[in-house]
Amino acid sequence: MPMKTCEATVVTPGCEAVRMRMEARMYPISSGVGAPRCVRSGLGLAGLAGAAALLLAGMPGARAQVPYSNGTVSKSQQLDVRQSPYYEGYDFYKSNPDNGSYDDGQIHPWHVQGNVWLLAGEPDEYNVTIQIGDDGGLVVDTGTGQMAPKLKAAMEKLLQDYGGEEKSVQWIVDTDGLPDHIGGNAVIRLAGATIIGSNFQFDNPGLPPGATVIASQNVLNRMVMPNAQGQPSVPQELWPIETHTEPTYSWDFNDEAVELIQPPSANTDGNEEVFFRRSDVIAAGDIVSMVHYPIIDPTRGGSIDGELSALNNMIELATADFHMGPQEGGTMVIPGQGRLCDQADLIEYNIILTTIRNRIMYYKNLGRTLQQVLAMKPTWDFDQRWGGAYGDWSPEQFVRAVYDTLPARGKGKDRFAMPEMAGG
Numbered sequence: 001m002p003m004k005t006c007e008a009t010v011v012t013p014g015c016e017a018v019r020m021r022m023e024a025r026m027y028p029i030s031s032g033v034g035a036p037r038c039v040r041s042g043l044g045l046a047g048l049a050g051a052a053a054l055l056l057a058g059m060p061g062a063r064a065q066v067p068y069s070n071g072t073v074s075k076s077q078q079l080d081v082r083q084s085p086y087y088e089g090y091d092f093y094k095s096n097p098d099n100g101s102y103d104d105g106q107i108h109p110w111h112v113q114g115n116v117w118l119l120a121g122e123p124d125e126y127n128v129t130i131q132i133g134d135d136g137g138l139v140v141d142t143g144t145g146q147m148a149p150k151l152k153a154a155m156e157k158l159l160q161d162y163g164g165e166e167k168s169v170q171w172i173v174d175t176d177g178l179p180d181h182i183g184g185n186a187v188i189r190l191a192g193a194t195i196i197g198s199n200f201q202f203d204n205p206g207l208p209p210g211a212t213v214i215a216s217q218n219v220l221n222r223m224v225m226p227n228a229q230g231q232p233s234v235p236q237e238l239w240p241i242e243t244h245t246e247p248t249y250s251w252d253f254n255d256e257a258v259e260l261i262q263p264p265s266a267n268t269d270g271n272e273e274v275f276f277r278r279s280d281v282i283a284a285g286d287i288v289s290m291v292h293y294p295i296i297d298p299t300r301g302g303s304i305d306g307e308l309s310a311l312n313n314m315i316e317l318a319t320a321d322f323h324m325g326p327q328e329g330g331t332m333v334i335p336g337q338g339r340l341c342d343q344a345d346l347i348e349y350n351i352i353l354t355t356i357r358n359r360i361m362y363y364k365n366l367g368r369t370l371q372q373v374l375a376m377k378p379t380w381d382f383d384q385r386w387g388g389a390y391g392d393w394s395p396e397q398f399v400r401a402v403y404d405t406l407p408a409r410g411k412g413k414d415r416f417a418m419p420e421m422a423g424g
Contacts, residue, residue, distance in 0.1 A: 107147065107154040112332050112340065114279025115254050119154055122147055124390070125291055125337045126180045129283040130155055131276055133254025134164030137192070138171040139211075140274050140283040140334075142184030151184055152191050168193045171253065173260060174215035174240055175272040175285030175336070177222055186237040189213055214249075215240035216262050218270035222300065261317075263287070263310035267294055269301025271310065275317065282314065283334045288349060290338025292390045293379070296401040303405035304357050308416050311350045318343040352382050354416050360402050361416075370403050 107121040107128075119128040122143040128151060129140035137159050143151050159167045169192030174182050192211030220243050223234035250259040256278030263271060267286045274283040286295065287310050296302040314333070320343045321329030333341045359378040368376075379387060379395045387395040 105150075107150045109154055109158055110340075112279070112281050112334065114276065114281060115256060116276050116279045116281040116332075116334075117158060118334055118340065119143075119151060121150075122180065124180070127283075127334050127336065127338075129274070129281075129334050130158065130169075131254055131256075131258070131279070132158055132162045133256075134166065135170060135254045136163060136166035137169040138173070138253050138258065139169055139188060140173045141175055141181045141285070142172060142188045144180050145183035145187075148184030148187035152187055155188070156191070166193075169211045170194060172211050172213040173272060173274055173283075174213065174219060175274070175283065176268065177215070177219040177234065177270060178286075181285070182234070182238050185213055185239075186235075212242055213240040214242040214244065214260070216270040216272055217243040217245045218268075218301065219243070222270070261313075263306060263313065265301055265303050265306025266310040267302045267307060268297050269306075273310075273314065280319070280330065281332045281334065282318065284314065284336060286336035287311065287314065288333060288335040288341070288346065290335045290341055290345070292337075292388055292393060293386050293395065293398040294353070295390075295393050296398070296405065298401060298405050302401070304353070304402045305405070305416060308350065308354055308357065311346060311353070315343060315346045315350060318346060320344070352386065356382065356399075357402055357406070357416050360399065361406050364403060364406055365409055367409060370400060373403055374399055 105121070107119050110118045110120060112118050112129075115131045115133050117130050117132065119130060122128060126143060127141070128143050131138040131140075137155060139155070142148065155169060156167075159169070169188060172185060172189060172192070174185070176182075189210040194210065194212045220240055223232060223239050225233050227233050244260065244262070246262070247264075248259055248261050250257055252258070256276055259275040259277065261273045261275060263273075271285055271287055273285055273287060276282075287307065288294075294307055296304055296307060318331035318333065320331070328344050329342060331343060333343075333346060335341060356379050360373055363373045363376065363378070374396060377395075378399060383395050
């Protein structure tokens, strides 16, 4: 986060004055990461110039970085231009003559690293992941129903070009039960296959054809729940075929360990993150979004503290390539929406969400009502980057979800702990 210098503040009347006084007590000036800092320098211009010359003498020349102009990048990139030359090519939502536009109605494959590819082009920057190898394909989420035929065609081409003897999808992992995660389940599943032993097939003649779809048991529980018409909430052809309840469920596929990690609560109680260990890639699902604040759904078991715990665990699971600089590179993270990211992005996202959570917890412990907290605008300094309206989801909805899922007054931690590397 940008370093802030100490400067005079004009106190405005009303709720803004209350917010500023509270934050002066909540966040005293310190040298911690993510906190405001007093910056003093005794070097002077000559000293700074000399230090810069010494640094540059021992550094390789970096390619010039040209800021992307508005209109050539997605909404998640306009305020988040990476300055590092190592990120060239990672901005898969950036429009250019070589790859077209991410929102041109087509599916665009992007090689992440190892066996893992990202398929961009779904509405609202939703991401689909596929791992490809000798055993065929493993897909994480299947996007929306309307894009399923194009997604299927893109997967079949990748499997034909990069697969081994098996050139079909064998597994589908649903990281959530929302339509933009499971909409293509039927189309992608029926285009795939499941390789099983003959005895198992003989003992289970009614086994559905196609790929095996797996998800958290909590996801299936909500899919089968009757709606007002007495029918299942989700059509049967979109249901998972297998479920699990274990916090970590793993197996070997395409010569690498695949781990399904289910936090007790994050956006919902059915979130799944998928870790491809040899490729060093995490498909994070909706636990991470590079487009907006996370959509926390208390009606489906979501909570802000569960979301932050899941992020903390993911930060510790990821590693960085320190040859590129602290926390940069290394493990690649495919978010539910938006551009590819790494451990540094997870840390920044975590700091922002934790700061907002701690502000709201502080107000709640003082007895402030939800309406009073909303009037104080506790997300004010992050809304330009993360506060864009997404359907019905807005900064106000996010604050409401945080407030509602925090512990009752006096029973919760004033501050939520973060990993030390994240400034906690």
